[in-house]
Amino acid sequence: MLTFAQEAASYETLDSNATAVICCGVTKEFGRGDGKSIALRGVDLDVAAGEMTLLVGPSGCGKTTLISIVAGLLDPTEGEIHVLGQDLRVLKGHKLVDFRGANLGFVFQQYNLLPALSAVENAAIPLIALGIKRREAIERAGELLNAVGLGSKLKAMPSQLSGGQQQRVAIARALGHEPKLLVCDEPTAALDAESGRVAMELLRKVAVQPGRAVIVVTHDNRIFDYGQTIVHMSDGRVVEVERGNA
Amino acid sequence: MSIPVTRIVLPTVAVMMLGFAVNHVASESRVETEPPPPATPPRAPFGLSVAATGIVEARSENIAIGSALPGIVAEVYVSSDRVGSRVAAGMPLFRVDDRHLKAQLAAHRATLRAQQAQLAKLEAMPRREEVPPIEAKVRAAESDLVLTSDALKRELSLRNRQVNTEENVVQRTTSRDGALHRLEQARAELALLRAGAWNADIEVARANVAQAQSVVDQDLVEIDRAIVRAPVDGDLLKVDVRPGEAVSTAPGKALVMLGDLKQLRIRVEIDEEDIPRFRANRAARACSRGDASQTRSLRFVRVEPYVVPKRSLAGETTERVDTRVLQVIYEFEDIRGGVHVGQQMDVYLDASTESQISE
Amino acid sequence: MGWVAIKMLAGDRTKFFGLIFGVSFAAFMMSQQVSVFIGIVRRSASQIVDVRDAPIWVMDSRIRHLDEVPGLPATDLTRVRSVPGVDWAVPFHKGQGLAKLANGESRSVVVMGLDDATLVGAPVEMLAGELADLHKPDAVIIDKAGYEYMWPSEAKSLAREGYRLNRTFEINDRRAIVVGVCRASSPFVTLPLLYTRFSQSSRYTPERNAMNFVLARAKPGENEQEVCRRIQEATGRLALTREQFFWKTIHYFLASTGIPVNFGITIALGFLVGVAIAGQTFYLFVVENLKQFGSLKAMGVRDSKIVGMVLLQGLVVGFAGYCIGVGLSAGFFTMTNTMTHLAGLYLRGEAMVGVAGAVAAIILFATFVSVRRLLVLEPAIVFRG
Numbered sequence: 005m006l007t008f009a010q011e012a013a014s015y016e017t018l019d020s021n022a023t024a025v026i027c028c029g030v031t032k033e034f035g036r037g038d039g040k041s042i043a044l045r046g047v048d049l050d051v052a053a054g055e056m057t058l059l060v061g062p063s064g065c066g067k068t069t070l071i072s073i074v075a076g077l078l079d080p081t082e083g084e085i086h087v088l089g090q091d092l093r094v095l096k097g098h099k100l101v102d103f104r105g106a107n108l109g110f111v112f113q114q115y116n117l118l119p120a121l122s123a124v125e126n127a128a129i130p131l132i133a134l135g136i137k138r139r140e141a142i143e144r145a146g147e148l149l150n151a152v153g154l155g156s157k158l159k160a161m162p163s164q165l166s167g168g169q170q171q172r173v174a175i176a177r178a179l180g181h182e183p184k185l186l187v188c189d190e191p192t193a194a195l196d197a198e199s200g201r202v203a204m205e206l207l208r209k210v211a212v213q214p215g216r217a218v219i220v221v222t223h224d225n226r227i228f229d230y231g232q233t234i235v236h237m238s239d240g241r242v243v244e245v246e247r248g249n250a
Numbered sequence: 251m252s253i254p255v256t257r258i259v260l261p262t263v264a265v266m267m268l269g270f271a272v273n274h275v276a277s278e279s280r281v282e283t284e285p286p287p288p289a290t291p292p293r294a295p296f297g298l299s300v301a302a303t304g305i306v307e308a309r310s311e312n313i314a315i316g317s318a319l320p321g322i323v324a325e326v327y328v329s330s331d332r333v334g335s336r337v338a339a340g341m342p343l344f345r346v347d348d349r350h351l352k353a354q355l356a357a358h359r360a361t362l363r364a365q366q367a368q369l370a371k372l373e374a375m376p377r378r379e380e381v382p383p384i385e386a387k388v389r390a391a392e393s394d395l396v397l398t399s400d401a402l403k404r405e406l407s408l409r410n411r412q413v414n415t416e417e418n419v420v421q422r423t424t425s426r427d428g429a430l431h432r433l434e435q436a437r438a439e440l441a442l443l444r445a446g447a448w449n450a451d452i453e454v455a456r457a458n459v460a461q462a463q464s465v466v467d468q469d470l471v472e473i474d475r476a477i478v479r480a481p482v483d484g485d486l487l488k489v490d491v492r493p494g495e496a497v498s499t500a501p502g503k504a505l506v507m508l509g510d511l512k513q514l515r516i517r518v519e520i521d522e523e524d525i526p527r528f529r530a531n532r533a534a535r536a537c538s539r540g541d542a543s544q545t546r547s548l549r550f551v552r553v554e555p556y557v558v559p560k561r562s563l564a565g566e567t568t569e570r571v572d573t574r575v576l577q578v579i580y581e582f583e584d585i586r587g588g589v590h591v592g593q594q595m596d597v598y599l600d601a602s603t604e605s606q607i608s609e
Numbered sequence: 610m611g612w613v614a615i616k617m618l619a620g621d622r623t624k625f626f627g628l629i630f631g632v633s634f635a636a637f638m639m640s641q642q643v644s645v646f647i648g649i650v651r652r653s654a655s656q657i658v659d660v661r662d663a664p665i666w667v668m669d670s671r672i673r674h675l676d677e678v679p680g681l682p683a684t685d686l687t688r689v690r691s692v693p694g695v696d697w698a699v700p701f702h703k704g705q706g707l708a709k710l711a712n713g714e715s716r717s718v719v720v721m722g723l724d725d726a727t728l729v730g731a732p733v734e735m736l737a738g739e740l741a742d743l744h745k746p747d748a749v750i751i752d753k754a755g756y757e758y759m760w761p762s763e764a765k766s767l768a769r770e771g772y773r774l775n776r777t778f779e780i781n782d783r784r785a786i787v788v789g790v791c792r793a794s795s796p797f798v799t800l801p802l803l804y805t806r807f808s809q810s811s812r813y814t815p816e817r818n819a820m821n822f823v824l825a826r827a828k829p830g831e832n833e834q835e836v837c838r839r840i841q842e843a844t845g846r847l848a849l850t851r852e853q854f855f856w857k858t859i860h861y862f863l864a865s866t867g868i869p870v871n872f873g874i875t876i877a878l879g880f881l882v883g884v885a886i887a888g889q890t891f892y893l894f895v896v897e898n899l900k901q902f903g904s905l906k907a908m909g910v911r912d913s914k915i916v917g918m919v920l921l922q923g924l925v926v927g928f929a930g931y932c933i934g935v936g937l938s939a940g941f942f943t944m945t946n947t948m949t950h951l952a953g954l955y956l957r958g959e960a961m962v963g964v965a966g967a968v969a970a971i972i973l974f975a976t977f978v979s980v981r982r983l984l985v986l987e988p989a990i991v992f993r994g
Contacts, residue, residue, distance in 0.1 A: 102909060105908060105910070108909075110908060112904065116901065116904040116991060118901050120621070125613075129613065129905065129908060132613075133908055133910045
């Protein structure tokens, strides 16, 4: 927690709306020879902190590959990528993992809650991964779940929750350690319209904070309104960036 | 739902089953105890010892008495009840049937008597009643001579007178000579009669008597041999004969066993491989089989100089062991009960070297 | 993160119990088979183990194992007694005879002749009768299994009616009277064991030299092996401590019978089944949870922790499975212990330890295979719906 606070403090000096992610000529190729496929063809992208950036485009356009690279889960074939002022290419192994654990939050399309853990335990995992004691982590996770309106479902198992509720647990989980960058992969794709709307409201209200960048990958045009910046991708390239939306 | 099963039931069951298994192993694979043997086996009492087995015997050694004559046992004077008691030398032990010998004796005695009578008869000659007729015969011859002599004298005087013939003279002379000879004959007969039996005849008769006597004596000895007597003073160790049993003179079977129990000895058999380690004139201890706690001190007596083939002490005649043993005789130092002649004992002989003894 | 790992594991009941079942089965099969194997092989030397009161065996030097015993000349007994350091020595006979029962049936029997005076080598535990009765004429003591083997029709009613003592049968045309029943380790071949006096045993099994062993003990303070060496030097016979003779016999049986191969196959099978079931299921379990592990990795859980979690899961499964497996094994032996022909077989400590190692190997193997999938896992998989 201390390291997290220190690191958070170091970023505090930046402009709250400073650029959180800088991609420069990012290219990603999978495979080799004839089986080679090119997912990204030189993406240049800046993501500003303090707002929600939507990454939209048809399936297979490279959205998921791009956020995987941004999140440090994939190495780019070429190009530079700086996240929160850190060149990801120099971070290797557990340092990268620790960086992710401290600074990034994730919301997945399938929520990826551990089915064997209760809601509050799921929400506490990133805190525990950071080294916070289990009891304290669970206490704070409980507060977070309160904040996302699931105060009554702390002990519920994921299987006992609806999709929307699970996604809210996932959002609480992603925010517990106050990451500087929140990466959401199709957060509403598995939800009905109402649940999707609640989730997006939640993201806009709780997630978007000064100094925190939120990247949402989606092809759900119902939620385009929630993003301040909308980045359109197609065939491995950024084709359009709409800023100052909504 | 899942919590009690996985968090409580399963670990409890697992730990209990492990405990059960550990307990099972612990109880089944208990360390085997090493109890002492049911009875203590004999132990070597000396630092270095030669172990051997021995048989207790009497000082006189064990005298196995057999029968001189084969036959059926007629009478046993020492019944098996009297085993262990003392017998004096010469005491009859048993008698073999001797009826045929006695019958023979009677016959031979009769012969003896006959021979004796014959001798007596010869010695009693001449028979008195036979003398007077011969004497009478002498006297008759004398008378006859007187008569014929007188007739001759007359004839001679007649011849001088030339009265008679020469023929008459010769006749009268021959007649007188005949009477003279008859008188000589009668006198010789009387002398023969008076002389009695011929000495040589008497000697023959005497020899016959002696022969018959010795046959009788022989019978008496035979009859006496049918009675088996103790040859020495001793204790009756074993009586293995009963009236009616047939006995032979073949060696090996002891009908009566005699021995002097005043001092017991033990005949120790030492394996030939152990002979080099055996030392004479050393102490030894013996213990009865089955009671190794009580050992008895032994005193060295002598070594039998001849190494004999080992004879099985277990009495197994089928057992043949091609090894030889040195027999050494030891004497029991104290006479306590509990040791019996013929008993097998485990014996330990002191075989310590001189240096060990001085220590 | 350990509790997370355990909750993950326990969360999938089917796989969890499947895993535990697999490991239990393997542990049960291996521990049971190893124990039976050890027990059976030990039976070949059980008469050696049963002689508790004499630790040194002297025998012909050409002997290969317990049941192949040429006789010794009677004087060897005194020669052994003469060896320095020997506390005592007594004769011992082991032979085979043919018993003729009253009903005309015949049984092969093992005849053990104990020194008449001391009864060294006598059975330790009597079930009926008195050991001292062995001094009676024609007396024999028979082992429990042998009694049931000789008179099988009575085996069922034994509990109710007890052993019938003083019954007679014949061996080699000599009368034998049962004066007692003892407990003895089962022999390798299930023949009745008859204990009798040495002098009598030679009548039951007429052999040239009745004594085929000399049992001895070293003086207190003497090294047994040193005394054995001295006996060998002095007599030219083979002198072994109980342990040495035991292993000599065991080694002979291991080397000259197909038993080790048979059991080896079964034990290997148990191991393979364990590897297959546990390894496979565990692998499947991990693969199924790849996404969750991926999420954890994305959320900043280090690889080492992930491996630790998987190892912990493996450990839990292994421990639970092992416990249940050996417990079942112990239960099996407890139940079969009352059956005469299985008596004396029990779960061996060495089997427990060995199986623990095997289970650890199974778990390590399963973990190793699964962890490889985790370590090469691209976290990007978590984004793919």
